[in-house]
Amino acid sequence: MKEYDIAIVGTGPSGAMAAFHAAKNGKKVILIEKEKLPRYKTCGGGLVHRGRIRLPFSIDAVIEKEFFELEVFFEKSPHSFKAKRDEPIISMVMRDSFDQFLVNKALEKGAQILAQTSMVGLTKEVDGLHIKTSGEDIKCQYLIGADGALSQTAKLGGWKESRKLIPALEYEVKVPEEDYNRLSKNVRFDVDAVPDGYAWCFPKNGHLSLGVCTLKKQKIDLKKYYKDYLKKIEINEILESEAHGFQIPVGQRKDAFSKGRIFLSGDAAGFADPLTAEGISNAILSGELAAKAIVENFENEKDANEAYQQLLDQHILTELGNSSIIAFICYAQPAIRNILLSKYGQKGCEILTDIFMGKKAFPDDLKNKIKSRVPLLKFI
Incomplete structure (x- = not known):
């Protein structure tokens, strides 16, 4: 059985950055990923600037497009707004190449990886954790679950589901050149294009990422609202289309973000923004914070737990609380x-x-x- 200081399940932005920071600080780190890398990840792929500048290295090589202006429209309302900045407000990435890029940075710092390997069992022992995988078994001192909305780490670690999970539907779409040129100038959000939610248009290289989501947990035919959105933005012909349905955790877990030697970050913890459903920036940040709390308090798990909670309070949770207030007004109280x-x-x-x-x-x-x-x- 191989032994590691820290095992990390999931190789999205949260897991990759937790591995990067832990390995950079001298810890023996293993990443566990159930898929073969690089792998497609369902996501609009809009990286807001705060997430980009949080990264300690350039990601220019995997940026598809940069947008210095965004537009927000409101259905059945005269209100629309634009904002411009001198730096890119949102940078577009494809998650297969973006996530692989971050993983490679972690590997450069000394992290190791087990791809196409699933965690199937977890045992808490006196001197650490025993992880049973679909391949080899692993022993570690700490485990970070960065394995997304369906987190196996949380299930095996004893968490009950307390996050708010909302449905979303995302399409990678190729359209005629005239439509692409018309829609590829700006990032666009259409609030109320979906009940209690919004639609988005994210231009990528040669195609559009279009999506719809509702910020309220409800039964809803998102395909219908997606078709309505195509009419709204005057797309009458689609050359190619690939659909992906997924859930976004826009409410944090209520029964702690760490238990003993097990920590949760990113979507596994429920750190997507309640107003925008954007999750990449807090995934990056929470992965870093989990690594920091563990590395700086490695010999005392209680101190590591307390440090993680304090870091989350300081850098993530207060802002998410304020965002939830604005989301309530924006979606539940349109008048x-x-x-x-x-x-x-x-x-x-x-x-x-x-x-x-x-x-x-x-x-x-x-x-x-x-x-x-x-x-x-x-x-x-």
């Missing part, structure tokens, strides 16, 4: 939202863009300010 948009819409768009850029966080007293203007929020 109130439209009143606020008429007064503060462009200012709000600029604040959110700054957050995407990593320039500022939500104001500390945002929740109280909003509640003073929207009495209904005193109940949440």
Whole structure:
């Protein structure tokens, strides 16, 4: 049985960056990935600037397109807003090449990988953890579950499902050149194109990533709203199309993010943004924070757990809480939202863009300010 300091399940941005930082700090690290790499990952592929600048190396080699302007539209409303920045607000990536690039950076620091290998069992022992895989068994001191919405680590580690999982449908689409040229100039979001949710148009190299999602857990025919969205953005002909359905965790776990020697990060922990459903930037950050907490407190698992919680409180959880308040207004209270948009819409768009850029966080007293203007929020 091979022994490692840290085992990491999942090779998405969270797992790869946890491995990078842990290996860089001298820990013996193994990545466990059930698929053959590189592998397609269902995702819009929009990396906001705050996630990009969090990476300690350039990713220019895997950037498909950069967008310095975004547009937000609201269905059945006169409101629409644009924001521009001198640096790319959103950079487009294909997750197969992007994730592989991050994994390679971790391997360069000394991490090892077991691909096409699934974790099938987990035993907590006095002196560490015993991981049973579809290949060889592994012993480790700490385990980071970065294995996404369907996290096997969480299931085997004793977590009950407490995240809010919302449905999404994403298409990689090739369209006639005229339509591509028309739609490839900007990133576009259409709020209310789906009940309690939005649609998006993300231009890539030679094709579009189009998608629809609802931020409310409900039974819904997303294919219908996708077809309606095609009409809205005036796409009448599709040359090629590949559909992918998936779930996005937009609510964090309620029963801790680490238990003993087992830590959860990224979607496994539920760190996607409740307002935008964007998850890559917090996946990158939470992977780094999990590695930091473990590396700096390696000899004391209790201290490592406490350190991880403190880091999450400081860097992720407060902002997600504020984002959930705005999401409630945006999707569940459209009448109130439209009143606020008429007064503060462009200012709000600029604040959110700054957050995407990593320039500022939500104001500390945002929740109280909003509640003073929207009495209904005193109940949440």
